[in-house]
Amino acid sequence: MAGSNPNAKPMNLTLNVWRQAGRHAEGKIVEYKVKDISPEMSFLEMLDVLNEDLLHAGQDPVAFDHDCREGICGSCDLFINGRSHGPEKGTTTCQLHMRKFSDGDTITIEPWRANAFPVNKDLSVDRSAFDRIIQAGGYVSVNTGGVPDGNDITIPKEIADRAFEAATCIGCGACVAACKNASAMLFVSAKVSQLALLPQGHAERKTRVENMVAQMDKEGFGACSNIGSCAAECPVGISLENIAMLNREFLVAKATSNNLA
Amino acid sequence: MSWITKTLTSSIGRKLIMSVTGLFLCTFLVVHLVGNLQLFKHDGGAAFNAYSHFMGTNPIIRTIEWGLVLGFGFHIYEAFALTRRNKAARGQGYAQWKAEQNSEWTSRNMGILGTIILIFLIVHLYNFFWRARFAGDLPKMGGADVETADYDNLYLAVVSSFQLWWYVLLYVAAQISLGYHLWHGFRSGFQTLGLNHRKYIPVIKYAGYVFSVVVAAGFASMPLYFFLFTNERGEVVSNASSLLQSVASAF
Amino acid sequence: MLLDSKIPEGPLAEKWEKHKFNVKLVNPANKRKYDVIVVGTGLAGSSAAASLAELGYNVKAFTYHDSPRRAHSIAAQGGINAAKNYQNDGDSVFRLFYDTIKGGDYRAREANVYRLAQVSVNIIDQCVAQGVPFAREYGGLLANRSFGGAQVSRTFYARGQTGQQLLLGAYSALSRQVAYGKVKLYTRSEMLDLVMVDGVARGIVTRNVITGEIENHAAHAVVLATGGYGNVFYLSTNAKLCNVTAAWRAHKKGAYFANPCFTQIHPTCIPVSGDYQSKLTLMSESLRNDGRVWVPNTVELAERLRKGEIKVNDIAEADRDYFLERKYPAFGNLVPRDVASRNAKQMCDEGRGVGSTGLAVYLDFAEIIQRIGADGVSQKYGNLFAMYEKITGEDPYKMPMRIYPAVHYTMGGLWVDYNLQTTIPGLYATGECNFSDHGANRLGASALMQGLADGYFVIPYTIGDYLAQTAPKPVDTQHPAFAEAKAGVQARTEQLLAIKGTRTPDQFHKALGHIMWEYCGMARNAEGLRHAKTEIQRLRKEFWSDVRVVGTGEELNQTLEKAGRVADFLELGELMVDDALARNESCGGHFREEYQTPEGEALRDDENFAYVAAWEYQGDNQPEKLNKEDLSFENVKLTQRSYK
Structure with missing residues (x-):
């Protein structure tokens, strides 16, 4: 009996995996076979099996990013069978389990594709563009110490909850990967909305959105065409309402800020 | 660059222009559709020609017309600019891409839909607008009324064009494209302006769906009607069913 | 070497205030002449790097992740303790101190723990100011819950993602300093050695994991905030990349390693399903409030279950052994983590474990589902039930969960004194990387508290004391x-x-x-x-x-x-x-x-x-030498725990 399910039959699968030696190297899809994959395995554990096989055969294992394997760190980022994080809704790659696949399936695994996310190697991409966008203004400028008591700022529960929902973004980049335009609007909007909703963020409300959008454009992400793939593929369910809020914040900031640059 | 050009050439700025021009063009569609309904009046084109004469000569309308030119111009220009930018954002594409599982076809194909509409627009403008305004080769209304005798008989030009099967086909295809374009574009315009509220977005969404169907069906009904049920002068031919005659006479 | 914990003199409650006055300060104009390396960008590292940069020091921050936001602090679910007493239920700094000392089974330093409880209140204020969206009451004030068997409600939380929200807060503070140019951020850089010059820490050696380039970095002081070593067990609730390398290399250069055997086992994790298992997932401890833990009465029944001959729901009530309720009538299923864990192991050792591997016990919600309905249970535990089903493919509304203990946290770590300095001058350790505050057992919702206390409110003071005594000469990597x-x-x-x-x-x-x-x-x-x-x-x-x-x-x-x-x-x-x-x-x-x-x-x-x-x-391959730092308890009375 494999795992909890005594009827779980091991599967044999064909994997089409993107292999690329380094950032400037040519890449291609390479076919691999994996055998005896338990349906109880997570997708990444299936890749672990592949990598152990490759290593025993003296070949270079497939590089991919992962860490917490519980869906919160945002490291894992595989484009599986044409979808960000694979076929299951609201799920990161690490939480996708092989019981969602069937014996004999062919699975295509590619890295996130966006010029702003260059490939490091194989399936690992560089998402530091996201960090630079946050550095452009995704914070409240307070130093450690000298802040008021936590309860001096009252925040209606509804506002706190909405800010929280925007703040749950894990920065994985599935939105960019799924977007036809490789747009980062959902990511940027989540942070802008969180801080625009909360009173703590109001002091820098205008400069924040101006600077973060400017950085987003500089990184070479596409524009939003309100397609909605991003929100549909977001593993933590960041809503399109945030993008509307970003647009609104941007428009108001540009129209009313004192920034002439 | 000044802050204005910087704003308007940013990714969101360009989208704002798309949105504002798009929604403005929606109002144009309404006016155009309502005006064109005069075609169905069964008065030999008198009302339609009077309407088109008014639209072609009234100084206020002629001024607004420039707004329309700008609206179309910016909408099309920004569409190309954004498409280029968006294509450039993903140099290397995916081997497998299943966007149909996470989004609507229309929203991903606004460019194709828009291009079909643009081709139609060029033909349409040439046939009617250009000929009326610049070429001046349209037939005149003639008749007893001295005031209207000199008006272009645009009605006749339109109705006779609608006897050509390929022209009708282009028309209908363009209206279907327009419908799909609006299906996404109407709601999208509000989203880009930041007008997304959980109370109102369902209203906007369904209003958009109704709008796109009504506009597309309204415009498409004209070539179809004249092609199927009338002769080249717009007279209902005898083999049309009586039901459709009564529908037509209701207009 | 004699271990000097540098605990300040005076009454417990005044030690930290007094110490803050006694430490030497670095002249504001001189601060920019000092470079500090911070390794690790989790709660302890990000908060330290940001706070030190705000003071004016030049900070270099290192992480092997692609972004500071990936650190495993992000996975903490439950919450963060603080002695705010917002709930008017009798909490105080002393009570939090007392609970932490007692929970740690009297193997932590009184002075450190008291300071932790003192600064806990500042942490909440700081995080709120940063825009951390803590849970709120309808009136707009901060919400609290009781956690881990504490008798007061002192835990602040952001649904089940408190660690994530706190880390993103610290990450935002860090990002701000990166933008100002006060922090130089090195991502995808793994520390592989500590560099000592004339007996003091002077820099680190890193490997850029993308290019493989090995680099030297020099500074006037080095802070290690590199987390715990639970992954020594291979399977743990730690993230896959968590490791001991930075701390271990420092240890080999002379930093003492304290209480390495103190590891915390968490009783409610999703059990191993096969050899391929790569990590274990924690299910929140709160589940034990309503779930009943049991195994079959007999080995024979357990065997038939394991073979799939019978299903769990076939087992009659009389054939179920609710062993925690049987053995601990007073506390029942709510006995502390270590007791619950050991008893589960004992059942499995007896051959009464369930699941394919026989290494699991049931956590059954049938009783509460019957009492308040599936909807009521869903409101309380919906997200946890969904997570369980995603991983196991089993519906916990229809059959009991299977759980088993797993390694969760390591209380041991690099030995540090009251200033968080290791036995190497100029080398500091913060957060889970050090041993300091949890004794032999950590209480729930205290890990986040300690990481942020160290980074925001301790190290910015204590590192100045060291730097003030170091010449502000530029440092470089020229030394052999x-x-x-x-x-x-x-x-x-x-x-x-x-x-x-x-x-x-x-x-x-x-x-x-x-x-x-x-x-x-x-x-x-x-x-x-x-x-x-x-x-x-x-x-x-x-x-x-x-x-x-x-x-x-x-x-x-x-x-x-x-x-x-x-x-x-x-x-x-x-x-x-x-x-x-x-x-x-x-x-x-x-x-x-x-x-x-x-x-x-x-x-x-x-x-x-x-x-x-x-x-x-x-x-290499020599037995290590044991040094002892005696613990004296002047403010609490040592008692034996009993949960009967």
Whole structure:
């Protein structure tokens, strides 16, 4: 009996995996076979099996990013069978389990594709563009110490909850990967909305959105065409309402800020 | 660059222009559709020609017309600019891409839909607008009324064009494209302006769906009607069913 | 070397205030002349890097992740404690201090823990100001819940993602300093050695994991905020990349390692489903508030279950043994983590475990589902039930969950004094990386508190004391010690690549994890530990002759990274065993089977073991030297726990 399910039959699968030696190297899809994959395995554990096989055969294992394997760190980022994080809704790659696949399936695994996310190697991409966008203004400028008591700022529960929902973004980049335009609007909007909703963020409300959008454009992400793939593929369910809020914040900031640059 | 050009050439700025021009063009569609309904009046084109004469000569309308030119111009220009930018954002594409599982076809194909509409627009403008305004080769209304005798008989030009099967086909295809374009574009315009509220977005969404169907069906009904049920002068031919005659006479 | 914990004189409640006055300050104009390296960007690292940069120091922050936001602090679910007493239920700094000392089974330093409780209130204020969206009441004030059996509601939370929200807060503060140019951020850079110049910490050697480039970095002081070492067990609730390398290399350069055997086992994790298992997932402790833990009455029934001949719901009520309720009528299913864990293990050892591997017990919600309905249960635990179903494919509304204990947190770590300085001058350790505040067992919702306390409110004061006594001369990497350290790292990398053996780093890691879990896990005994020691030594020898790493050192080579980490775990594992063997008592997370009360509870020996075991490295394959820091308790009375 494999795992909890005594009827779980091991599967044999064909994997089409993107292999690329380094950032400037040519890449291609390479076919691999994996055998005896338990349906109880997570997708990444299936890749672990592949990598152990490759290593025993003296070949270079497939590089991919992962860490917490519980869906919160945002490291894992595989484009599986044409979808960000694979076929299951609201799920990161690490939480996708092989019981969602069937014996004999062919699975295509590619890295996130966006010029702003260059490939490091194989399936690992560089998402530091996201960090630079946050550095452009995704914070409240307070130093450690000298802040008021936590309860001096009252925040209606509804506002706190909405800010929280925007703040749950894990920065994985599935939105960019799924977007036809490789747009980062959902990511940027989540942070802008969180801080625009909360009173703590109001002091820098205008400069924040101006600077973060400017950085987003500089990184070479596409524009939003309100397609909605991003929100549909977001593993933590960041809503399109945030993008509307970003647009609104941007428009108001540009129209009313004192920034002439 | 000044802050204005910087704003308007940013990714969101360009989208704002798309949105504002798009929604403005929606109002144009309404006016155009309502005006064109005069075609169905069964008065030999008198009302339609009077309407088109008014639209072609009234100084206020002629001024607004420039707004329309700008609206179309910016909408099309920004569409190309954004498409280029968006294509450039993903140099290397995916081997497998299943966007149909996470989004609507229309929203991903606004460019194709828009291009079909643009081709139609060029033909349409040439046939009617250009000929009326610049070429001046349209037939005149003639008749007893001295005031209207000199008006272009645009009605006749339109109705006779609608006897050509390929022209009708282009028309209908363009209206279907327009419908799909609006299906996404109407709601999208509000989203880009930041007008997304959980109370109102369902209203906007369904209003958009109704709008796109009504506009597309309204415009498409004209070539179809004249092609199927009338002769080249717009007279209902005898083999049309009586039901459709009564529908037509209701207009 | 004599261990000097540098605890300030005076009454407990005044020590920190007094100490803050007594520490030397660095002139504001001079601060920009000092460089500080912070390794790790989790809660402790990000908060320290941001706060030090705000003060004016030049900070270099390092993480092996692609972004500081990936650190494993992000996975903490429950919440963060603070002695705010917002709920008017009798909480105070002293009560939080007392609970933490008692929860740690009297193996932590009073002064440190008291300071932790004191600054806990500042942490909440700081995080709120940063825009951390804590849960709120309808009136707009901060919400609290009680957690981990505490008798007061002092836990602040952001749904089940408190760690994420706090880390993103610290990450935003760090990002701001990066934008100002006060922090230079090095992502994808793994620290592989510490550089010592004239007996003080002066820099680190890193490997850029993308390019493979080995680099030297110099600074006036180095802060390690590199987390815990739970992954020595291979399977744990830690993230896959968590490792001991930075701390271990510092240890080998002279930093003492304290209480390495103190590991916390969490009772409610999703059990292992097969050999391929790569990590374990924690299910929130709150589930035990309403779930009932049981196994079948007989080995025979358990066997039939394991073979799939019968289903769990076929087992009659009379054939179920609710062993926690039976053994601990007063506390029932809510006994502390270590007690719940050990009892689950005992059931499985008896052959009454369930699941395919026989290493699981049931956590049954049938009773509460019947009482308040599935909807009511969904409102309380909906997200946890959904997560369980996603991982196991089983619906906990229809059948009981299967749970098993898993390694969760390591209380041990680099020995630090009151200033968080290790035994190496200029080398500091913060967060889970140090040993300081949790004694032999950590209370729920205290890890986040400690990480942020160290980073925001302790290290910014105490590091100044050291820097003020260091000349503000520029530091560089010209000293031969840097070249030597770099060469050492290069040689080791080449050595790993040159072995070209037959077993993968993961195979060695799993083998080590198995030894550690069997003999140095939930319950330990002298015989098993001695066996484990020889097993680890054998495995380590095999590793260095038979490990297989392919590729080169000049590229992204995740196998090479893994091999380096496993090599260090193979050394740490032996030290943990030594420590467990030397501590002839049971306390907190350390349960020696020889030392238990007649009822099977942990039996402390305060007479002989009320000390911190600080191990001193003596050279490769040499037994380490045990140094003892005696713990004195002047403000609390030592008592024996009882949950009967």
